[in-house]
Amino acid sequence: MYQVNEIFYSLQGEGFWTGTAMVFVRLGGCNLRCPFCDTDHSARTPMTAAAILTEVRRIGGAVRRICLTGGEPSLQVDPALVELLHGAGYVLHIETNGTRNLPQGIDWVTLSPKEDAAGVQGNGRVVLEHADEVKLVFLGTDVERWASFPATWHFLQPCSCANTDETIHYIQAHPHWRLSLQAHKYLSIR
């Protein structure tokens, strides 16, 4: 059984795939406690992999992308779930804090490190060695070592839309970063 917080159909609001339709499978639980966390990642519903697939098909229709998120999805995502969803024809994205190794074969890895964030409870040390994109919540601290993390894209994202101007100014001075906005919040969608 997987402990599921919610499954919903929306558009990706952050990073490279902004604007792309996906089914979001939010898994309950996180190994960190970040003071700025605005996500409800409590576990609500125990579901089998087959039940997750059924719900994804029901709400997602023709869409073929799933974003595995949380909480920290690596606490629960395992080869069996990856194999089932791949076998059903889905492209799998994952949004992770990078503190745990991932099962093989996930198609798009978004690393959102919390290692340097002040006030984080838990061991936020990143063990992943590469990702497709780094998406860093900008808290005004030194972020430059993440700019060279092995990834194709490097995004800075304001913290809950509160420091957007500061983030823009930082990117103007450090143009190897790109801006990621939480577009879903501006659009008032999930």
Ligand code: SF4
């Ligand atoms: S790692 Fe992400 S989900 Fe977990 S507490 Fe931090 S911000 Fe929230």
